[in-house]
Amino acid sequence: MPPTIRDDAVWVTWERQTRNRSASDYFNVPLYEVIEEGPGRASRYIRSTLRTIAIVGKQKPRYFFAQNPSIVLAVLAITLKPWRKFKVIIDAHNAGIHGPENGSRFLPRINRFVIRKADAVIVTNPELAEFITSCGGTPIILPDPLPNLERKMAPVECGGKKKIKAFCITSWSEDEPYREILEAASAFTDEVEFFFSGNHKKIRSLRTNTIPSNVHLLGFIDENAFHDHLFSADFCIDMTKRSDCMVCGAYESISAEKPVILSDTPVQRRYFSKGAVFSQNTAQDIKHAIDQMVNGLEPMRQDAVDLKKEILERETSQRAILLSQIQQL
Incomplete structure (x- = not known):
């Protein structure tokens, strides 16, 4: 039997994203999609933070997987780490490593802080792994597992002659x-x-x-x-x-x-x-x-x-x- 961490882990994301579903399924880790909608970014962050803390309090995980972005979620994971005594594994998308193209210079600095403080950072390829190492982090390479997709609707036609x-x-x-x-x-x-x-x-x-x-x-x-x-x-x-x-x-x-x-x-x-x-x-x-x-x-x-x-x-x-x-x- 392959090793498993299912009973000791949670995977938290603050958005619906195919990578989180396929990767958490690949590791057989329960996925928690904390989706808060409505006006007010600060309000959504507060509600998402409280729900995430509640998940941690109830599940008491040994391994906490968090997606970056959201950078707020990643910082929350690092903040909770010494109090909850879990290992933090950040699943870092490109914006969670370098920052968005139109973002402030401050965001890449926060990303580097998260990279250093996390126990491991999951990336998709060796080039990103080298960057994680250069920042003082520990990389784990996992290309996106192929998602298990399902077609539920009737075929979409282009209209007119077949193209x-x-x-x-x-x-x-x-x-x-x-x-x-x-x-x-x-x-x-x-x-x-x-x-x-x-x-x-x-x-x-x-x-x-x-x-x-x-x-x-x-x-x-x-x-x-x-x-x-x-x-x-x-x-x-x-x-x-x-x-x-x-x-x-x-x-x-x-x-x-x-x-x-x-x-x-x-x-x-x-x-x-x-x-x-x-x-x-x-x-x-x-x-x-x-x-x-x-x-x-x-x-x-x-x-x-x-x-x-x-x-x-x-x-x-x-x-x-x-x-x-x-x-x-």
Whole structure:
């Protein structure tokens, strides 16, 4: 039997995020999604803090997993550590390591404080692990476990004659080349329909009247609708300007057995060794990648199926090793 920490651990997040669900399930750790909504950020933080403290008081964990971001949750975990005598394991996304692109200089300093004080920091790749070590932290490398996705809705149709469907997984953040993807999409009006997820309205400079006719801005969609667009797509696109980031959409695409276009970085090229087309973050290169995907769609689909099988086998073989690392903290 592989080692287990289920009865001694809790995993807390202050948002709904696929990585937390798949990673906590991978370690067989109970997940607590503390979701507080309503106006007033300070009020939400206070309510989330009180609920988290109540979880700790009731469960009395030996291992406390916390997502960063939220940086407030991460600092709370570090603050509670000496009082509750648990080990703190921070699951750090890129913004929980370097800070957001448009954030203050103060946030990276807090992140480094959390990295030093945590017993371990979970990251997705060796490049981020090196950074954690340089900050005085202890890294554990865990690429996103493939999520167990389920399609619950009826198929989404593009309308009109059947075209290839591309699902663009976007959050409209500064690290995403969404303008370049939009420009590239305009070259495929007769072949491909592009569906963009995420709240595009936060980009005030985005003029929807200039959007190509084959581009559909979905806005914020719930989980069921997201999964349905994912499963009904012929391929996906998820790109980033961060050189050490492994995008969540890549894991979701492969889990749904869909080939995906990704930014050409060493960390992603190494992990997604098949079922992916890699591109620089320019409109011209993205256009070339889309053309390559469209012309090789059938073998790319099979590559995505094969990669999913390989990753699942790899995850199974590595689980006991990672659990042992945590138990030795």
